[in-house]
Amino acid sequence: MKNVIIVGGGFAGINAAKRLGNHPELNVTLLDRRNHHLFQPLLYQVAMAGLSPAEIAAPIRGMLSEYRNISVLQQEVKTVDLARRRVVTDTREFPYDYLLLACGSRHAYFGNEAWEPFAPGLKTLEQATEIRRRVLIAFEKAESEMDAEAQKQLLTFVIVGGGPTGVELAGAIGEMSRFTLTRDFRNIDPKLTRVILIEAGSRILPQFCQQLAARATRDLESLGVQVWTASKVTHIDAQGVEIGQERIRASTVLWAAGVKVSSVSKRLGVTLDRQERVVVEEDMSLKAHPEVFVAGDQAGFYHNGDQPLPGLAPVAIQQGRHIARLICGELSGRERTPFRYRDKGQMATIGRSRAVVQTQRLQFGGFAAWLAWLVVHIYYLAGFKNRFFVVIQWALSYMTFRRGARLIVSKEWRSFSVDQPNGDTAK
């Protein structure tokens, strides 16, 4: 029996595990510091109160329970001892014959980490719930606010970063203010909401062609979103953002301006690229350690044209499966083959009925693109149950213009503080 350790239950890790499941010669352990796999392409829907966390996440343990040779442990990996072939967590060491590192990425502030409290990013369920809380509370406070200036600040939403996530967040807030919330308020008109999408580059959606980016910009504008390109945010605090000499007072600032790679990479002592991705061989393994593979956002794969592969779900899925195939093949004495990415294209959605789609052969926008986006995302959603619920939830949201998960849930669950045993809950 050979030990395979998989670190990370994202798209790469889960798909590799499923291919290694029930293999008679393998003993597989999947380590993740969370208990759930997350369908990240729909995370913005949780942040925008369209879906509940449980609709886009599933317990890793449950997803793999049919494979008797796979153990799932909730463990935080600290480092990897490549020489001794051991994965070190905070409580244990796991020896391996094969290792797959797929730790994913997190958002990055590029040296301005102090901005995070004022401008949360969107990578985890916790962050999505926090963003949902902030957006909904801003509208609630505006409804109670008597001062016009303060009300304007509460109804100003700034999204930093014009990639797919930023576009999706801005579109959803625009739509929420224009359609979803209009009936519900008495003192404010949600339609007066200012939504500003700020991008440092010369245009939004740089991964897409120029025409699609222009189309997305027009679609955003029709939802009341203003797109500010060539605008570099220089400061963020509780009052709003600064862009050079300009200053916008905004109660809600969201960060969608970049990701960086899990910190496990740095401790490996191997070659990293500029974004701190682990540079891998053609077969996704480490140069000096063919028994160690890296996949997904954590891997820097430079054998597919002049650009490294982007951090997309299809890349991670294909890499995970490829690595599992190599491991199984090697046990049967087959040679390794290089990884080849089959480009499925990319898409971004703007509100309830528009999207942009770009593949190698075609590119289109509008409602047809949104339908394509819908079909692809439902298809890929993990597990029958989630898929089924998300369809119904969406169908209902679409028909009723409502959002099902508009709950403000605070971070504090206790009624009593320990310092004041009879303390009042009124806060």
Next chain:
Amino acid sequence: MKNVIIVGGGFAGINAAKRLGNHPELNVTLLDRRNHHLFQPLLYQVAMAGLSPAEIAAPIRGMLSEYRNISVLQQEVKTVDLARRRVVTDTREFPYDYLLLACGSRHAYFGNEAWEPFAPGLKTLEQATEIRRRVLIAFEKAESEMDAEAQKQLLTFVIVGGGPTGVELAGAIGEMSRFTLTRDFRNIDPKLTRVILIEAGSRILPQFCQQLAARATRDLESLGVQVWTASKVTHIDAQGVEIGQERIRASTVLWAAGVKVSSVSKRLGVTLDRQERVVVEEDMSLKAHPEVFVAGDQAGFYHNGDQPLPGLAPVAIQQGRHIARLICGELSGRERTPFRYRDKGQMATIGRSRAVVQTQRLQFGGFAAWLAWLVVHIYYLAGFKNRFFVVIQWALSYMTFRRGARLIVSKEWRSFSVDQPNGDTAK
């Protein structure tokens, strides 16, 4: 136009508001410190990962948006100035002609509030999510734990309080360990879980007749729950609970042993009963202030036999509607009528297919009672959408023995701490 202020968007407040909605002579403001109405009878299902928060909660604003004369404001009421007829919140004052106080209740530790961090109660969505997190983490940690003693402690669940909530929690944990989780673990056998329900009184479910309580005890035992009656908890800490001389090591302790009333009551300067409920007249108003009504858990109604009315949803619903009817009637010159409670009986569920039901005329248990429980709870669930989803979710859980919302979501959303700008997320 007369101003009606309703404090609290629970069963009493929402039902009163709906009856006052679109009345031409009334200007209604509903104040609540939360933005959502909560279907509390199903809150234990959120705590037990059976349902998502959004499935049992709905934004108050959305529930009342069709009534143009109702404003909903998220405000924390501090006190009521009865003499000047004003409701005082942390930011504003609201003058009223009629006032309905329906602030509900919260769990109480009867002088042992320091136990709360070790034994959360179940009154809010935040608490339900916290309980879910603790229960799921206990199983995850047990799976990683190598030490047998520590594992046993992790797999011990103590529920304090044998009322309906305690019975429902204990039954759900028992069932989860016996059926739901068995396939998912490799190192532990979830069936070895110890679930102990501790009740200080001589039997569980004191509100029900002796036979039904005995039946519920047997049903709990068939799910692996041990019921300890006549056992008074004397201490709770991070290691477990003490019952006099006895000591149980348990990682998870849940508190279902009692509620007390919102603190607003104390500041009114009116007569309170032993549970700090506001003693009301036959028409639900205050003795010296006929323009002020109190309803739901906050009210002590002593005109229905020798016992005050219990803190149940049907009581609150009927009181809210009655008060709205009185207010509308008074505007048309009609006399007030006393409130009469139409007793619909009570029920508690034990796991997936058993319950106990007791009405004035009949009492029964088992699967028939569970079906009755199901029908009643679906019927009362607020709003078509929630109702619809809950049915599907339940049907799926029932068929698959799975739990849809098994997510461990932590309280911290930030990746970076401000003190260490380049801080590692690995924790």
